[in-house]
Amino acid sequence: MMDSIFIGGADAEGTGTPNVAQNLLLKIANRHGLIAGATGTGKTVTLQNLAQGFSDAGVPVFCADVKGDLSGICIPGSTDHKLHDKFVARANKIGLGEYEYTSAPTVFWDVFGEKGHPIRTTISEMGPLLLSRLMDLTDAQEGVLNIAFEYADDNGLLLLDLKDLRKLLVHMSDKEVRDELSKEYGNIASASLGAVQRNLLVMEREGADFFFGEPALELSDMMRTNTDGRGIVNVLDATRLINSPKLYSTFLLWLLSELFEQLPEIGDPDKPRLVFFFDEAHLLFDDAPAALMQKIEQVVRLIRSKGVGVYFVTQNPRDLPESVLAQLGNRLQHALRAYTPAERKGVRAAAQSFRENETFDTEEVITQLGVGEALVSTLDAKGAPSVVQWTVIRPPASRLGPATDAERKSVQNASPIAGKYEKSIDRESAYEVLEAREVKAAKEAEELAKKEAKAQAELDKKKKKTTTRRSSRRMSSLEKAGNQAARTASREIVRYILRGIMGTFKR
Numbered sequence: 001m002m003d004s005i006f007i008g009g010a011d012a013e014g015t016g017t018p019n020v021a022q023n024l025l026l027k028i029a030n031r032h033g034l035i036a037g038a039t040g041t042g043k044t045v046t047l048q049n050l051a052q053g054f055s056d057a058g059v060p061v062f063c064a065d066v067k068g069d070l071s072g073i074c075i076p077g078s079t080d081h082k083l084h085d086k087f088v089a090r091a092n093k094i095g096l097g098e099y100e101y102t103s104a105p106t107v108f109w110d111v112f113g114e115k116g117h118p119i120r121t122t123i124s125e126m127g128p129l130l131l132s133r134l135m136d137l138t139d140a141q142e143g144v145l146n147i148a149f150e151y152a153d154d155n156g157l158l159l160l161d162l163k164d165l166r167k168l169l170v171h172m173s174d175k176e177v178r179d180e181l182s183k184e185y186g187n188i189a190s191a192s193l194g195a196v197q198r199n200l201l202v203m204e205r206e207g208a209d210f211f212f213g214e215p216a217l218e219l220s221d222m223m224r225t226n227t228d229g230r231g232i233v234n235v236l237d238a239t240r241l242i243n244s245p246k247l248y249s250t251f252l253l254w255l256l257s258e259l260f261e262q263l264p265e266i267g268d269p270d271k272p273r274l275v276f277f278f279d280e281a282h283l284l285f286d287d288a289p290a291a292l293m294q295k296i297e298q299v300v301r302l303i304r305s306k307g308v309g310v311y312f313v314t315q316n317p318r319d320l321p322e323s324v325l326a327q328l329g330n331r332l333q334h335a336l337r338a339y340t341p342a343e344r345k346g347v348r349a350a351a352q353s354f355r356e357n358e359t360f361d362t363e364e365v366i367t368q369l370g371v372g373e374a375l376v377s378t379l380d381a382k383g384a385p386s387v388v389q390w391t392v393i394r395p396p397a398s399r400l401g402p403a404t405d406a407e408r409k410s411v412q413n414a415s416p417i418a419g420k421y422e423k424s425i426d427r428e429s430a431y432e433v434l435e436a437r438e439v440k441a442a443k444e445a446e447e448l449a450k451k452e453a454k455a456q457a458e459l460d461k462k463k464k465k466t467t468t469r470r471s472s473r474r475m476s477s478l479e480k481a482g483n484q485a486a487r488t489a490s491r492e493i494v495r496y497i498l499r500g501i502m503g504t505f506k507r
Helices: 026-031 043-056 069-074 084-093 123-135 139-154 162-173 175-185 190-211 245-262 290-306 341-352 362-366 405-413 430-506
Strands: 004-010 021-025 033-036 061-065 106-110 233-237 274-279 308-314 330-333 373-377 389-393
Touching: 004 026, 004 043, 004 373, 021 026, 026 308, 026 330, 033 043, 043 061, 043 069, 043 233, 043 274, 043 308, 043 389, 061 069, 061 245, 069 106, 069 233, 069 405, 106 405, 123 139, 123 162, 123 190, 123 245, 123 290, 139 162, 139 175, 139 190, 162 175, 162 190, 162 430, 190 245, 245 274, 245 290, 245 308, 290 308, 341 362, 362 373
Parallel strands: 033 308, 033 330, 061 233, 061 274, 106 233, 274 308
Antiparallel strands: 004 021, 004 389, 330 373, 373 389
8 A cells, every 4th residue: 555655755865865755645645735836846746746646556646737737647658658768767867666657547627628638616516705716705795695695595596507696687787676675685785786786797708607507516426436446637727717817726726625514524634535736826825804814724724634635836935925935844846037136036935935955055946947847845753844856856757747538538438427517507596586576576466567557547437427417417507597487487477477467457
């Protein structure tokens, strides 16, 4: 049973201690680590070697392939490679012993589903904190998003994909709904709500709609071993994803957070349950708000007790905050450039983070390291950092360079999870529920409008009859007036006649 991973050896002809093998002990590999160095100094090969070493030890691995050349880990190296003779010479030089070309069992993933199995999560699982970071929201706008999530939870509205969240925000923009929510959850400014909707649109255009939905990733599918006991190397194709830096870093942080939330505590195991390589790590910390920084620091500090080791890959250690650097016990520092005062300051800081080796000046050596060389310090069995060694990194066992499209496709078709995530599922969630409510409300409004129209028609009809009756009553009054006048005239005529008659009688 393996108890360590061979990293490399000190150069027998160099300034390092001759033939001192550098190994990473598996039982302290969950104490996290750092792979740093300028572009072109060999960071990717170091990452590839460590990933395959963990796999050979039965430890599943997750790593992001930013440039596309890490995919070659699924193919054995070849004696036809132009660097084969140099690889053999290096293996002999550092005491590697028998040098063989082998591949690692690999599963390819891709947020966009183009170069690997689709990988998704739901809006609810992502949560308002990471979504706020993804959409670059202000505190007020983040507050609105928190209210949206709270309202969805209280009303049984599942938030699975972007259309669910968009529909919920549209629902909340109704003045009556917004006023009611403001009374119960706090003030919701229409301007903040509109800003969240606009940022959601921007996020969707960057491709986030591919990432949100179902079936959501099951972490157990990333923590597999092969039939021969080797750990699966999960390679996330990030060649397109890296063009959306916030989506890339937020996705990886979400994955770390899910591991932290779901895995049980196991203390310090004999070997990690999973090793997580975070390439282009500086993107995680760029412009991160205080609340997010606290979450990152918490995850990095505590996730090792879940048996997960996190290895940050970046150009300069200064890209990471001190609170995170302090958690990284295993360090591999490739060459750094020092052309400017700021770069020289960074070199000095990197040198001071190592336990000093009396045989060379660490600060000076950092700028002199060749390609494939690194300053290495790992934790010993007691958890103490070893003296830094100028180390020649072992040559890769798998292909140095990318796999072809045909090779990648063949690996994907033979994957143990082939077909599980390829077809998306759109079950009833907030969008469908709110849409049904709107349809129902529209029908009720239509029926009410018909009833009101009918009632109005009957009222108009009654009014017409009433008007007709009133008109008839007015005609009778005129007739009465005419009759009264006629009667008056008749009486006057009678009186006139009677007076004449009575006058005659008197005479």
